[in-house]
Amino acid sequence: MQQLLVKLGERKENRSMKWKITFAFVFVVACWLCFPGNAGAQQGYCFNSSYSSYTSTTVGSDHASIIQTVQTSGYISLNNPAVWAGPLTGWIYPCTGSNNQMLSTSHTYNIRNLVGSTGGNYSQGPTPALNYNTYSITITAPATPGTVYSSDSTATVVCPIAGIIFTGGGSNFIEIAYTRLFNMGGPWTNCTIGKVTTVCDIPVKSWCGMSTTPPDYNPTKVRAMTFPFAPASFWDAYALCIRPLGFGPFYCPGAVALDLPAPQDAVDCTHNWQ
Amino acid sequence: MMVLKGTLLGALLFFLFSLAYLGYWIRPRVGVAISVSTLKALTIRDPFYWLAFIGMIGIGCLIVRAWPVKL
Secondary structure (H helix, E strand, C coil): CHHHHHHHHHHHHHHHHHHHHHHHHHHHHHHHHHHCCCCEEEEECCEEEEEEEEEEEEEEECEEEEEEEEEEEEEEECCCCCCCCCCCCCEECCCCCHHHHHHCCCCEEEEEEEEECEEEEEEEEEEEECCCCCEEEEEEECCCCCCCEEEEEEEEEECCCCCEEECCCEEEEEEEEEEEECCCCCCEEEEECCCCCCCEEEEEECCHHHCCCCCCCCCCEEEEECCCCCCCEEEEEEEEEEEECCCCCCCCEEEEEEEEECCCCEEEECCCCC | HHHHHHHHHHHHHHHHHHHHHHHHCCCCCCCCCEEEHHHHCCCCHHHHHHHHHHHHHHHHHHHHHHHCCCC
């Protein structure tokens, strides 16, 4: 009886652990989507600025375009601290003048959203300085897989009284990396088993010509369905790769893989490094 | 207006559900490519996914009906 109770307790613990892991994952994903690329709450003397900028870069569904969104949002709030100016003058409020100016002034939001030669400088405003405001620009740039493009996603907020009060984003180099992969058979790992579906990590190797090996994007696994359908034997993978400094290896955070029938020849993959 | 608000709330719920559902099945990581056919099989080709969509819209409408918010 005691053993049964212990087992039941363990099972309950396992289940609650699973729920905790699931909740943690959802939380992390949600937070990852919410986190700004650049955020700044600057404590000034006469005003505080609270601005943030986000950049999202994805590959278009045609695998021949890059979609880049730059968004900046925020506001300023005013401070009016009292300063003791001596027994004759008493307390003074040195920020009153600039606060009054801020109340009637307006800010301009500038975004530089550029991929290769597509995009440019965009501007919004003037908008009231104290109001919360959001400005977002999305561009879709045609991109050839394998070609490295320079990218700029700089956002600034300009105040006619205080000058540039926020700068976010930056520039880097991006490419759509193409890699052909072949299924190494097994072992399948990290499987998620449902009632009618099983999805596993399938070990893969790049299937590229000698001159383009190793490719810029060189994954070790493809996440694919293993039941009720058998996984493909070959895949064409497309990844968005970023090279922040303009040299060195590419960082490819995510990729999609398109199923291919067998047999397939080795092809020229994207190879712009090493 | 209530239907519109309910639909919007339902769409938000469905978005959050999709994140959790795909996160559970796909487990996105660096160095692991995701098969597009698997993504399709788990979503647009799965009747239960569409049922979940209809269910979430329904739940959104029920919530708005139970707790109406004036905008």
